[in-house]
Amino acid sequence: MPAIVVEGLERAFGEVLAVQGIDLQVDEGEIYGFLGPNGAGKTTTVRMLTTLLLPTGGHASVAGHDVVAAARQVRASIGVALQEAALDPLMTGRELIRLQATLQGLPPASGRARADGLLERVGLTHAADRRVGTYSGGMQRRLDLAAALVHEPRVLFLDEPTTGLDPVSRKTIWEEVRDLNEEGTTVFLTTQYLEEADQLADNVGIIDSGRIVAEGTPEALKGEVGNPHVELLVGEGAVPEAERVCAGLGKLLPPKDGKRVLLEVANGAADVPRVVRALDEAGIAVESLELVRPTLDDVFVAKTGHHLEKEEAGGGDEEPAGA
Amino acid sequence: MEAAAIPAWRTNLATIAALMTRAKNELIRVPGAAIPGVLAPTIFFLGLNGVFGALTQLQGFETGSYESFIVPVSMLQGAGFTGAAAGVNLARDYEQGWVDRLLVSPAPRWVLLTGNVLAASLRSLVPATFVLAIAFVIGAQWPGLDGLVVCYLMVAATAAVAACWGSMLALRYKSQAAAPLMQAGMMALVLFTPAYAPIELLQPWLEKVAEINPMTQVLEAARQGFVGGVTWADTWPGLVALAGLLAVLGALALREMRRTNA
Amino acid sequence: MSDLATTARVVRALGARSIRQTFRRPQLISPIVVFPTLLLAVQTGGASAGVELPGFPPVQSFLQFMLAGAMMQSMMLAGNSGGIAFAVDIEMGFTDRLFAAPIPRFAIVLGRLAGTAALGLFAAVWFFAIGLIFGAEIEGGVPGALLATALVTASALAVGGIGAAIALRSGSASVVQGLFPLVLVVLFLSSAFFPQELMIEPAKTIAEYNPLSFIVEGVREPIISGIDATQTLEAVAAILGVVVLGLVLSARALRHRLRVG
Numbered sequence A: 001m002p003a004i005v006v007e008g009l010e011r012a013f014g015e016v017l018a019v020q021g022i023d024l025q026v027d028e029g030e031i032y033g034f035l036g037p038n039g040a041g042k043t044t045t046v047r048m049l050t051t052l053l054l055p056t057g058g059h060a061s062v063a064g065h066d067v068v069a070a071a072r073q074v075r076a077s078i079g080v081a082l083q084e085a086a087l088d089p090l091m092t093g094r095e096l097i098r099l100q101a102t103l104q105g106l107p108p109a110s111g112r113a114r115a116d117g118l119l120e121r122v123g124l125t126h127a128a129d130r131r132v133g134t135y136s137g138g139m140q141r142r143l144d145l146a147a148a149l150v151h152e153p154r155v156l157f158l159d160e161p162t163t164g165l166d167p168v169s170r171k172t173i174w175e176e177v178r179d180l181n182e183e184g185t186t187v188f189l190t191t192q193y194l195e196e197a198d199q200l201a202d203n204v205g206i207i208d209s210g211r212i213v214a215e216g217t218p219e220a221l222k223g224e225v226g227n228p229h230v231e232l233l234v235g236e237g238a239v240p241e242a243e244r245v246c247a248g249l250g251k252l253l254p255p256k257d258g259k260r261v262l263l264e265v266a267n268g269a270a271d272v273p274r275v276v277r278a279l280d281e282a283g284i285a286v287e288s289l290e291l292v293r294p295t296l297d298d299v300f301v302a303k304t305g306h307h308l309e310k311e312e313a314g315g316g317d318e319e320p321a322g323a
Numbered sequence B: 001m002e003a004a005a006i007p008a009w010r011t012n013l014a015t016i017a018a019l020m021t022r023a024k025n026e027l028i029r030v031p032g033a034a035i036p037g038v039l040a041p042t043i044f045f046l047g048l049n050g051v052f053g054a055l056t057q058l059q060g061f062e063t064g065s066y067e068s069f070i071v072p073v074s075m076l077q078g079a080g081f082t083g084a085a086a087g088v089n090l091a092r093d094y095e096q097g098w099v100d101r102l103l104v105s106p107a108p109r110w111v112l113l114t115g116n117v118l119a120a121s122l123r124s125l126v127p128a129t130f131v132l133a134i135a136f137v138i139g140a141q142w143p144g145l146d147g148l149v150v151c152y153l154m155v156a157a158t159a160a161v162a163a164c165w166g167s168m169l170a171l172r173y174k175s176q177a178a179a180p181l182m183q184a185g186m187m188a189l190v191l192f193t194p195a196y197a198p199i200e201l202l203q204p205w206l207e208k209v210a211e212i213n214p215m216t217q218v219l220e221a222a223r224q225g226f227v228g229g230v231t232w233a234d235t236w237p238g239l240v241a242l243a244g245l246l247a248v249l250g251a252l253a254l255r256e257m258r259r260t261n262a
Numbered sequence C: 001m002s003d004l005a006t007t008a009r010v011v012r013a014l015g016a017r018s019i020r021q022t023f024r025r026p027q028l029i030s031p032i033v034v035f036p037t038l039l040l041a042v043q044t045g046g047a048s049a050g051v052e053l054p055g056f057p058p059v060q061s062f063l064q065f066m067l068a069g070a071m072m073q074s075m076m077l078a079g080n081s082g083g084i085a086f087a088v089d090i091e092m093g094f095t096d097r098l099f100a101a102p103i104p105r106f107a108i109v110l111g112r113l114a115g116t117a118a119l120g121l122f123a124a125v126w127f128f129a130i131g132l133i134f135g136a137e138i139e140g141g142v143p144g145a146l147l148a149t150a151l152v153t154a155s156a157l158a159v160g161g162i163g164a165a166i167a168l169r170s171g172s173a174s175v176v177q178g179l180f181p182l183v184l185v186v187l188f189l190s191s192a193f194f195p196q197e198l199m200i201e202p203a204k205t206i207a208e209y210n211p212l213s214f215i216v217e218g219v220r221e222p223i224i225s226g227i228d229a230t231q232t233l234e235a236v237a238a239i240l241g242v243v244v245l246g247l248v249l250s251a252r253a254l255r256h257r258l259r260v261g
Helices: A042-049 A071-077 A093-103 A108-121 A137-148 A167-182 A194-200 A218-224 A239-246 A268-281 A296-304 B008-029 B034-057 B066-095 B098-103 B109-123 B125-137 B144-173 B176-191 B204-212 B214-227 B232-258 C003-024 C026-052 C062-092 C094-099 C105-133 C141-170 C173-177 C180-188 C203-209 C211-224 C229-260
Strands: A004-013 A016-026 A031-035 A057-062 A078-081 A155-159 A186-191 A203-208 A211-216 A229-234 A260-264 A286-292
Touching: A004 A042, A016 A042, A016 A057, A016 A203, A016 A211, A031 A042, A031 A194, A042 A057, A042 A155, A042 A186, A071 A078, A078 A137, A093 A108, A093 A137, A093 B008, A093 B098, A108 A137, A137 A155, A137 A167, A167 A186, A167 A194, A186 A194, A194 A296, A203 A218, A203 A296, A211 A218, A211 A296, A218 A296, A229 A239, A229 A268, A239 A260, A239 A268, A268 A286, B008 B066, B008 B109, B034 B066, B034 B125, B034 C026, B034 C180, B034 C203, B066 B098, B066 B109, B066 B125, B066 B144, B066 B176, B066 B214, B109 B125, B109 B144, B109 B232, B125 B144, B144 B176, B144 B214, B144 B232, B176 B214, B176 C026, B204 C026, B214 B232, C003 C026, C003 C062, C003 C105, C026 C062, C026 C105, C062 C094, C062 C105, C062 C141, C062 C173, C062 C180, C062 C211, C094 C105, C105 C141, C105 C229, C141 C173, C141 C211, C141 C229, C203 C211, C211 C229
Parallel strands: A031 A186, A031 A203, A078 A155, A155 A186
Antiparallel strands: A004 A016, A004 A057, A203 A211, A229 A260, A229 A286
């Protein structure tokens, strides 16, 4: 049975249709990445699937329960870590997880044991009896994640779990998500970070302006928009000669800045040695070489005409540091 | 792991207790947090006594001690402030996302509401006791044990009523901007009664309002020990009034809680 | 444009902003309008038999007597609300924007006070309207009403200065908000709500010397009997005293704020 089934799901706020009839399916044990820019409808979708918002059209079921007709059963089956960490600064970490255990209906002894175990798992044992208000952003996210796991949910919803975190904290969260998934938890993850979806998700749904514009595995999606290309920085004045040499090795792409040769290669890294050898035999010095693969942003541009992530002034991607 | 390995009633009680424990953190862990809730009714009590104390010279007052006459008003005012504050805290929790944590759990909505309301009810006993202690110091009449019990019962239940009112508004407007409405509503409910003078001495318009205001019965029940003796005839109307207010406002608050995802 | 004209323009703009802020946020307008009106209704309805007490000044009605007290309450709470709003500006960093602008520092405080004074004016007009609607007569006629309104407006300016000083000194809205009980204490320990001669000790003695009592009597006299030069001068003197206190405290607090940032 799929963990999440969504059919024609809609949510209107007055005249505004924030989610416009989306369809998706998430299998048990999968990590599904829901990728889109701010305002695309990711959080609205998550709030409907977690019963915090009623759909105004369509249907959805989570863990086999309808989100409207069987909302309470859905809540008993899911763990949720929302975009805002939703923590009480006056409570200690231990108190908060124990409260969550009580809310989920765990017997007191089980709740205490689970709290201790989870605090250790997310590396917060040392801070367990400190007030949450003293925690760093990364610690708060880890605590939020631990609270979402207290009842061993079948499906875990993470709404932008690493937004605002430093690279180290982000990496910690990613590792935890992978571990959970290996233990069998289905994860529905929303993110605006390409690399996060790329690194974690088995399947990715790309949402823009309330509609799913693309869906598939990261590799399959990227494969749709084209092959990788090689960027070669050659000496000044050598570009025309280098282009002549490379012309037979792949498809030349429009030049970027007059100093680089861009060559699309069908076989990716396997074609690189041929290119280097050919240039070397022609006596052309290669100052630097980079194999550039299509990104999910390229997929997004192909589908929507605009970028998912803003470029920094002067160009370049703004992807977070990788694992 | 499936929830409810234990009976539902025990889970519900545990959840209510956990939410009440959380509510008490506000009093205990924030330095000075209890002070405004205690100060305001105390200042009103002392101020009103100092300003209007001479009214007892008028015919119609059952007592020559204005502090005895007015202390139940201040205790009920304190209960109103405390309950309204519970509503403001709920609105703040909503703004900060905490309420989502509660709403996404399988706990029944009435359980979530009851935790908030019972916490306010208990908390109201603090300012009530402080005001009462001050009243005794300046000469208020001892109401007798029965009068004291009835008075405290009225106070705690009034705080619950106020918490239902505040929670309803918090869940309706989802913003602390609704705080003045929470406070003003309770203020009007408590003061549009024979708060300052016996009903016979009120202006005709206020006399009419007080006659239909259920809080009048609550005030008279709370006041009886301080101005005379406690009788069942003066107590049961207050209990009925509170039961009615709780039923109506509780239902409205629960309705709003169920509609948070609309 | 001359410096004076520029300063006036800045004060007007900041004053307009503080008025808009108040009317757009229920938490700020409610203490100025809703609570004092509620209390006026309750106290008038509940304690009006007090006019029969020996020693109560001759009045047309208890409402007529209470109007001045309601205006004072509103005015004091306007000063407190203005202080809270100013402290919020400091917490949010908005005052840094003003300090970084090429405007005189005192204009920033004056702008806030102009807003508070405008709220005092509003309070006077509001309660005069309430009084007239419910049958109270203004014995001093239009001149009396204008005098009372001017005194309330000036008091708001004075009290606003103290609120601004506390905001500048503390930089914290919760500190200013915590002074709300003190406002109530000052009000109750004055003749705002009942004749000072009929109050109970020790409130009676404190009210005799409370500057607010002089201001209240100055506002009340034109309403219940007509303009009295002595009462008016005493009220003006009390207001000036509070103005001076507010100015001194504000100036020192402003220096402190500029020093600590």
